[in-house]
Amino acid sequence: DAGVIQSPRHEVTEMGQEVTLRCKPISGHNSLFWYRQTMMRGLELLIYFNNNVPIDDSGMPEDRFSAKMPNASFSTLKIQPSEPRDSAVYFCASSLTSGDWDTQYFGPGTRLTVL
Amino acid sequence: QKEVEQNSGPLSVPEGAIASLNCTYSDRGSQSFFWYRQYSGKSPELIMSIYSNGDKEDGRFTAQLNKASQYVSLLIRDSQPSDSATYLCAVKRGAQKLVFGQGTRLTINP
Numbered sequence: 001d002a003g004v005i006q007s008p009r010h011e012v013t014e015m016g017q018e019v020t021l022r023c024k025p026i027s028g029h030n031s032l033f034w035y036r037q038t039m040m041r042g043l044e045l046l047i048y049f050n051n052n053v054p055i056d057d058s059g060m061p062e063d064r065f066s067a068k069m070p071n072a073s074f075s076t077l078k079i080q081p082s083e084p085r086d087s088a089v090y091f092c093a094s095s096l097t098s099g100d101w102d103t104q105y106f107g108p109g110t111r112l113t114v115l
Numbered sequence: 116q117k118e119v120e121q122n123s124g125p126l127s128v129p130e131g132a133i134a135s136l137n138c139t140y141s142d143r144g145s146q147s148f149f150w151y152r153q154y155s156g157k158s159p160e161l162i163m164s165i166y167s168n169g170d171k172e173d174g175r176f177t178a179q180l181n182k183a184s185q186y187v188s189l190l191i192r193d194s195q196p197s198d199s200a201t202y203l204c205a206v207k208r209g210a211q212k213l214v215f216g217q218g219t220r221l222t223i224n225p
Contacts, residue, residue: 031211043159043203043215056212091158097211104213106158 002026004107006092012113018080021110024073025094033093033104034067034077043091049075050097082114116141119206121216130225134191138204138216141185147207148180148187153218154200163189194223 005024013019025032033048047057049069057067064083069075079086089111093104120139128134136150147166151159165171165178165187177190187206191198204216 033211033213042217045212045214048211050211056209095211102211103161103164106160109158 004092004094004105006090006107006110008110009108010111010113012115013082014115015083016081017114018078019082019086019112019114021077021090021092021112023075023077023092023107025075025092026105027073029094029096029105030072031095031097031102031104032069032075033095034075035091035093035106036088037091037109038088046077079112082112084114087112087114117216118142118208118214119204119216121202121204121219123217124220125222126219127222127224128194130194130196130223132194134194134198134221134223136189136191136202136204136219136221138187138189139185140187140204140206142206142208143182143185145182145185145206145208148178149205149207149213150176150178150187150189151203151205151215152200153203159203191221196223196225199223 007022034046037043046059047067052069067077089109091109092107095102095104118141150163152162153159163178165180171178175192179188199222201218201220203218205213208214
């Protein structure tokens with residue numbers, strides 16, 4: 001079975017450019033999570049969706065970040081304009097929500113470098 | 116005080132010994148706790164979850180939870196070089212949010 005799919009795997013861009021990260025969750029999962037991981041801050045939740053609806057975006061650092069989930073099989077995280085401090089690994093995870101027993105499965109991540 | 120705290124390590128353990136990883140959390144109302152393993156350059160993967168006080172065993176792994184002390188630990192018996200990784204402790208906040216600790220880097224020495 002295919003796991004969570006993320007693209008691109010690596011992205012190098014220049015400051016000020018728009019960056020779009022993509023995620024395809026595991027088929028049948030109804031929750032999707034976007035995380036960012038850096039050495040300084042560790043792994044932190046940015047936003048999550050239930051049944052394609054954003055539930056909590058309190059972790060989104062600022063208005064330059066936006067996320068959408070137009071359908072159950074696709075989500076995007078957009079940064080516009082990008083800044084060097086956005087350089088990090090961005091993970092997408094999905095789960096099938098069923099009370100406490102909902103394991104989050106992580107995708108391979110997108111390593112973003114903003115020059 | 117961070118919501119979830121771990122010793123960042125590195126923790127070095129000889130092959131075949133028991134590796135002990137510790138985590139404390141600040142929210143006394145937390146009910147669900149998880150240990151993820153992350154190899155260098157890879158994504159986190161769940162290895163243990165625990166919800167009740169006491170021990171939970173799965174193969175060479177044992178998770179221990181003490182809610183009164185707000186303390187979660189992970190024991191790895193008969194440590195193998197393949198266990199060398201960063202171990203992330205996570206606590207569920209609310210219905211679905213996971214709050215992660217900084218992780219403990221574990222090295223198993225052959």
